[in-house]
Amino acid sequence: MNSTWKESLQNKKFIFWIVIAGISLAALGLYVPYYFQHVILTKKGLLLHDIVLQQFTPSDWSWAVLALLYSALLFSLTSNYSKPWIILLGASTYGTTTVLRLLTMYLFTLEPPVGIIPLKDPFLSYLVYNAVDFNKDLFFSGHISAMCTLMYVESNKIRQWVILVMTLAMAILLVAQHVHYTIDVLFSPLITYFVFRWLRSFYAQKASAKLR
Numbered sequence: 396m397n398s399t400w401k402e403s404l405q406n407k408k409f410i411f412w413i414v415i416a417g418i419s420l421a422a423l424g425l426y427v428p429y430y431f432q433h434v435i436l437t438k439k440g441l442l443l444h445d446i447v448l449q450q451f452t453p454s455d456w457s458w459a460v461l462a463l464l465y466s467a468l469l470f471s472l473t474s475n476y477s478k479p480w481i482i483l484l485g486a487s488t489y490g491t492t493t494v495l496r497l498l499t500m501y502l503f504t505l506e507p508p509v510g511i512i513p514l515k516d517p518f519l520s521y522l523v524y525n526a527v528d529f530n531k532d533l534f535f536s537g538h539i540s541a542m543c544t545l546m547y548v549e550s551n552k553i554r555q556w557v558i559l560v561m562t563l564a565m566a567i568l569l570v571a572q573h574v575h576y577t578i579d580v581l582f583s584p585l586i587t588y589f590v591f592r593w594l595r596s597f598y599a600q601k602a603s604a605k606l607r
């Protein structure tokens with residue numbers, strides 16, 4: 396829907412959905428640290444035999460992963476900040492996939508890969524992990540899910556391809572650092588895509604308009 400923020404904020408449905416998205420993200424931000432530390436950390440998981448990881452000698456690529464993530468986020472926001480329905484779609488997709496990640500982490504709890512070098516992110520360490528090393532945030536990858544969300548909501552094909560390349564690079568680095576198993580980064584784009592398509596269809600039907 397190609398409407399301005401002024402026009403969208405006159406739409407009661409948009410206001411309702413953007414408020415729900417904001418409250419949901421805030422609630423997740425408050426609950427996730429507790430969930431990680433008191434539910435997943437203490438739950439015994441599976442240790443997978445990943446032949447792909449065996450091809451890499453673990454190296455610390457934290458700086459590159461964070462550079463890719465935050466530059467992609469800035470890149471996406473600067474091109475879509477004036478598109479309120481795209482912002483809503485992106486926020487809703489990210490929030491919904493986060494809820495699904497909490498569920499899959501519980502149902503398919505994994506132990507950290509052998510040789511893991513924890514990803515150093517000062518921002519997430521204090522806001523999400525409470526400054527404690529947490530390495531069981533595995534199936535499926537939140538970093539790849541966030542990158543895919545930015546890619547899927549992007550309407551400009553060139554910018555979409557740029558984010559795709561950045562996502563592929565991040566996936567390789569996460570595996571090379573043994574932060575994630577291969578299945579974590581392979582399933583993340585698929586799950587995120589289905590969530591994105593469902594939400595895009597939902598908003599388009601409710602708003603009787605095309606979002607892209």
